[in-house]
Amino acid sequence: MTGLAVGATAPDVTQTLVAPDGETIDRALSTLVTEKPVLLCFYTADFSPDCTEEWCAIRDFDWFSTGNDVHVVGASKSGVGMHRRFISQHNLNFPLYADTDLELASAFDVVYRTFGVSKRARRSCFLIDENLTVRYRWIGEHWLDPTRDVPPLTEVYEGVVDALELDSPETFGF
Numbered sequence: 173m174t175g176l177a178v179g180a181t182a183p184d185v186t187q188t189l190v191a192p193d194g195e196t197i198d199r200a201l202s203t204l205v206t207e208k209p210v211l212l213c214f215y216t217a218d219f220s221p222d223c224t225e226e227w228c229a230i231r232d233f234d235w236f237s238t239g240n241d242v243h244v245v246g247a248s249k250s251g252v253g254m255h256r257r258f259i260s261q262h263n264l265n266f267p268l269y270a271d272t273d274l275e276l277a278s279a280f281d282v283v284y285r286t287f288g289v290s291k292r293a294r295r296s297c298f299l300i301d302e303n304l305t306v307r308y309r310w311i312g313e314h315w316l317d318p319t320r321d322v323p324p325l326t327e328v329y330e331g332v333v334d335a336l337e338l339d340s341p342e343t344f345g346f
Contacts (some may be wrong), residue, residue, distance in 0.1 A: 175282050175296055175311045182304040183279040187247070188270045190255040196270075202304060204243060209307065210300045211244045211332060213323065214282055214293040218250040218258035218268075230266065233325045241338055247271045248293065282311065297323050299332050307335040 176182060182201060189199040204210045213230070230244060247269035250258070255268045269276055277283045277293035284294050295312035308331040310323055332338070 174284075174294060175309055176280050176298060176306050178306050178309055180306050182298065182300045182306055184304060185276045185279045187276050188252055189245070189267050190252055190259065190270060191267050192259055192265050194256045194259070196252055201276075201300065204245060205300055205302050205304060208241065208243050209302070209332075209336060211242050211297055211328070212280075212300060213244065213246050213297045214271075214277055214280070215246060215248045215295055216292055217248050218254045229325055233329070241336060242299070242332055245269060247276050249274060249277075249291075295323065297328050299335055301336075308332055 184200055184202040186198055186200040188196050189204075190196050201210070201212070244266045245268070246266055248255075249272055250268075250270065251272050252270045255270055258264070259266075259268065271277055271293065274283050274291055274293060280296070280298060282294040282296045283291055286292055297308075297310045298306050299308035301307050308328075310328050310331065312323075
């Protein structure tokens, strides 16, 4: 099975985090979860069309962008400079881990090789609570290229609401 299971303890990896204002800091995952649970979303790379679509959708999915219950954080192989440009160009309000060596993705067991050659992080989302316990997960399973799967935001949202036992606000079918 790929990826950490629900109920597993997430590793406390430290990587460089690029904030929406462009500032960077080496930040441990355990530090992020002290404020509120973290929805850690792995994706391939900044500016690839499917990743741009994914992060703009997350930005536009109002519950994730304005909610106070979960801290959304992205992670990809892209470096700090690329993350800054990606955040700026798409007006993202989420921090992104620069997981250039795929240490974070490896710790979550979502690294794979595209066509057996290039290492990438499998598209996936993990909800991690203050104890670093995985409370929910979604993992892309495309038969050829798992980075092609885009997280179904409604399903992820419902999984987060259920896992944290939150009151679900009215979405009016969206």
